[in-house]
Amino acid sequence: MALKSTLRDRRRLQTSREIQRAALSLALSQGYEGLTTEMIAAEAGISQRTFFNYFLNKEAAIIGETVSFDEETVAWFRESSGPLVPDLLQALRRLLCSSDLDRGMSQLIDRLLNKAPELVPIFYGSLKRLSDQLSDLAVLRLGQDARADADLLAEAISHALADTFRIWANDDAMAPDSIVDVTTARLLVLRGFLDQL
Amino acid sequence: MALKSTLRDRRRLQTSREIQRAALSLALSQGYEGLTTEMIAAEAGISQRTFFNYFLNKEAAIIGETVSFDEETVAWFRESSGPLVPDLLQALRRLLCSSDLDRGMSQLIDRLLNKAPELVPIFYGSLKRLSDQLSDLAVLRLGQDARADADLLAEAISHALADTFRIWANDDAMAPDSIVDVTTARLLVLRGFLDQL
DNA sequence: CACAATAATGCATTCTGTGCAATATTTGCT
DNA sequence: AGCAAATATTGCACAGAATGCATTATTGTG
Numbered sequence: 527m528a529l530k531s532t533l534r535d536r537r538r539l540q541t542s543r544e545i546q547r548a549a550l551s552l553a554l555s556q557g558y559e560g561l562t563t564e565m566i567a568a569e570a571g572i573s574q575r576t577f578f579n580y581f582l583n584k585e586a587a588i589i590g591e592t593v594s595f596d597e598e599t600v601a602w603f604r605e606s607s608g609p610l611v612p613d614l615l616q617a618l619r620r621l622l623c624s625s626d627l628d629r630g631m632s633q634l635i636d637r638l639l640n641k642a643p644e645l646v647p648i649f650y651g652s653l654k655r656l657s658d659q660l661s662d663l664a665v666l667r668l669g670q671d672a673r674a675d676a677d678l679l680a681e682a683i684s685h686a687l688a689d690t691f692r693i694w695a696n697d698d699a700m701a702p703d704s705i706v707d708v709t710t711a712r713l714l715v716l717r718g719f720l721d722q723l
Numbered sequence: 724m725a726l727k728s729t730l731r732d733r734r735r736l737q738t739s740r741e742i743q744r745a746a747l748s749l750a751l752s753q754g755y756e757g758l759t760t761e762m763i764a765a766e767a768g769i770s771q772r773t774f775f776n777y778f779l780n781k782e783a784a785i786i787g788e789t790v791s792f793d794e795e796t797v798a799w800f801r802e803s804s805g806p807l808v809p810d811l812l813q814a815l816r817r818l819l820c821s822s823d824l825d826r827g828m829s830q831l832i833d834r835l836l837n838k839a840p841e842l843v844p845i846f847y848g849s850l851k852r853l854s855d856q857l858s859d860l861a862v863l864r865l866g867q868d869a870r871a872d873a874d875l876l877a878e879a880i881s882h883a884l885a886d887t888f889r890i891w892a893n894d895d896a897m898a899p900d901s902i903v904d905v906t907t908a909r910l911l912v913l914r915g916f917l918d919q920l
Numbered sequence: 921c922a923c924a925a926t927a928a929t930g931c932a933t934t935c936t937g938t939g940c941a942a943t944a945t946t947t948g949c950t
Numbered sequence: 951a952g953c954a955a956a957t958a959t960t961g962c963a964c965a966g967a968a969t970g971c972a973t974t975a976t977t978g979t980g
Binding site: 731734735771 | 957958959960961962
């Protein structure tokens, strides 16, 4: 029964994206304040009840589906003998490569965050999930004892990445491939600060 | 009219703490799932309506009041000519000194976060507010152009601090004064990772 | 085509959160 | 103390969020 009906899955993903698109465009045009789940459902052409079948809550619809590392990447990372941090960045490269990035959607999100700053914490909550995955990867190589250190590193990397994402969303000339490069540059800036200690 | 009725203010702070205590203890004993604002209000001896006069929402009651840098510290920081990062840590030292830390409450929070991990994002949202304040401080010295860099640095520092807080909450032998010292040590660990780049 | 699995929907219900008006309490002042 | 203004608490009504459950529609399979 595993890996069957991909047609259904594609429809599901499509509907999910349509709901997110509806939520973002309504939030941008009418304001997030006063945006109701009924409005989103109507705009997406579904019932309110179906909206809640796709997303746990209104905020999740704004954020959209979450990405995660595939098994091959995890396996590769575990076996690799290179230095930890570059390997984590390489894993991110693979992740961004597999998940097809939608610059238009990212732009909408960025504009919404500027217009409705109260949503920023929601996105940081979502970013935390990526950070947790990075931390899990790091722990594969450092051992559970280093969980706190892994968390700290993963937070820094994921925030640098989020930073870079905003840059990428607003720069049509920037290639997706260079995202992790810019993220690395951001991390070097951070290291520069920490050299003051 | 400024700086008047401190009696009223103290009562207000006391009620606020009592509500948070009620929320935390109920969440720990009965579980956060199924905890209603009416239950919290009843436990705290106030009406549900009054609960919402103190906190914008249920989650805010769990987190409690937010701290912020006082004007003297901001002024000191702006004028100081020392290196940026140590000065930021010094500002944190002053902040922790002025806000009287309640280890018992911190312990309750830490236990609740272990029991109900779905609340972790809430706390990261709250941590973000501290991070924003740190970033504002840094921008005073770096200029608005360096906002992105300041954000990155502030995130790293605030996460290292949050880390340290959990350690402090569970170690009765650890003095509040040493919190920032341990935070600095955490930041050095992070720098060690970044040296791999 | 028929049947099983899955998805969409309507409906009732509980809880969150807000606005507003009424009531109670506190504070400053004489 | 006693009065008036400011502030806090409360009850009530209401709109929206989110869930459970039963029903209906759609879709994939043999």
